[in-house]
Amino acid sequence: MTSSTRPQAEPRSAYKVFRDIGTRWSDNDVYGHINNVVYYSWFDTAVNGLLIERGALDLHSTKPGSMIGLVVETQCNYFAPLTFPEPVVAGIRVAHIGSSSVRYEVALFPGDEDQPCAAKGHFVHVYVDRATRRPAPLLPQLLAVLETLT
Amino acid sequence: MTSSTRPQAEPRSAYKVFRDIGTRWSDNDVYGHINNVVYYSWFDTAVNGLLIERGALDLHSTKPGSMIGLVVETQCNYFAPLTFPEPVVAGIRVAHIGSSSVRYEVALFPGDEDQPCAAKGHFVHVYVDRATRRPAPLLPQLLAVLETLT
Amino acid sequence: MTSSTRPQAEPRSAYKVFRDIGTRWSDNDVYGHINNVVYYSWFDTAVNGLLIERGALDLHSTKPGSMIGLVVETQCNYFAPLTFPEPVVAGIRVAHIGSSSVRYEVALFPGDEDQPCAAKGHFVHVYVDRATRRPAPLLPQLLAVLETLT
């Protein structure tokens, strides 16, 4: 990979919405820093928490036509270690909105606001009907939230 | 178990120090509420986070004489469900200080301050020399923190 | 606690059914051994996996009258460390069957069959109607499995 294509850490200003993440004892692995896997649980937490709070996802809905997002791709680059118990902030933006899919990009920042992200990545949600698990067009209340993230 | 000995939910006033816990998407299990196991990761997080912040535990210390707490017993009773993405508050108190052991009691509260705890439990730390893993007397900086929790 | 009441490690012969547990990288915490919390995820896994395999629990059933077990109490004592990547075996027995509750006791054994358990504990399931979440009498197919565990 040449340096021109190598992923680079970004500042907070490159993201649209921010969510506090509380780190946990179990996030640190045997090497003394937060394990690479944990970052993805923060991706899920930051984005789904936002969607739920803004009324675009109802975790317990069983109404006909209710939709959920299934993850079909995830990716992350790691630039610097993070460590419990330091606080972490997740920055979110939306990079692509398809007919039934969305690409969310998430970066994890240390508490110091001047520092670039310690890691960044993305995941792709395909939105499906909760009952049939078939892809379906994005609902208006989801689109309304997504517009604030682009 | 008779009702007189059955564990009862307690109010926040029964605890000494409080720590915010950020819930996560992965905390909810297939039944739609936070899994019983997760509560114990919050016990570890609340108590060790407090000890680290107050200088009574250094996660990365390799100095001779540095000590760590090993868990020899844990227990929890569950009174009401908790669910991501609602916020949770951990209340902490110390019920017993031995020569090299401490019993920490932790309760998990929903965001509404008037509600009793959704779960409560305890764990027992035996403090050992980090290198030899042999029990050793509690260090002064730990005792100073514990005094604020009794 | 006197030595007569202190929990003691037990041999495999004290348990009825055994389930292999695959340890994971993330099970080890910063101290280099499996974290105390992880043992409870093995309790859930061993017992629920057994119930599902034997037809006493259907994870995805939405049929009227289908039941699930909610955890109201958990407890564990730790006698010796376990460490990824060593294999672990869970031993299961049932200590009490109530009208709508069951006390499962689980011990975790290292790979060497002659060694006593590294930890043991219990959890109490209250069985409830999946839709109403109200306690209900244990179903015949569950009772049939429980009989083999007492």
Added chain:
Amino acid sequence: MTSSTRPQAEPRSAYKVFRDIGTRWSDNDVYGHINNVVYYSWFDTAVNGLLIERGALDLHSTKPGSMIGLVVETQCNYFAPLTFPEPVVAGIRVAHIGSSSVRYEVALFPGDEDQPCAAKGHFVHVYVDRATRRPAPLLPQLLAVLETLT
């Protein structure tokens, strides 16, 4: 993304070494299938477990010159759901060996040997001196294992 570049599920024959993964109750999320994050914990588990068993990684070594692998990039594509308690098999291959880095590719297969992988991805390890955390040339015992994976 055109169909020619879209990641495709592969058969077991595309991988070199296989490791059994025991699924857990907590792997299933609120949607009833294994959460996307969990797959990465299996990547770590499969590869590091193999390296430890074959003598190429010592989790607890503090000897001068001992090395550990730090993760700088991870990625995964998901083709079909996996669900606890079904067994999962991880297939491993090595796609690139650099001077101090390795790209491991891992696929997760359902129990049925004729099925293609349910997910596949990769992670990049940069190997560093455990004490200094500076990149260092791959050690002979690691290279010997890697050769069997290419």
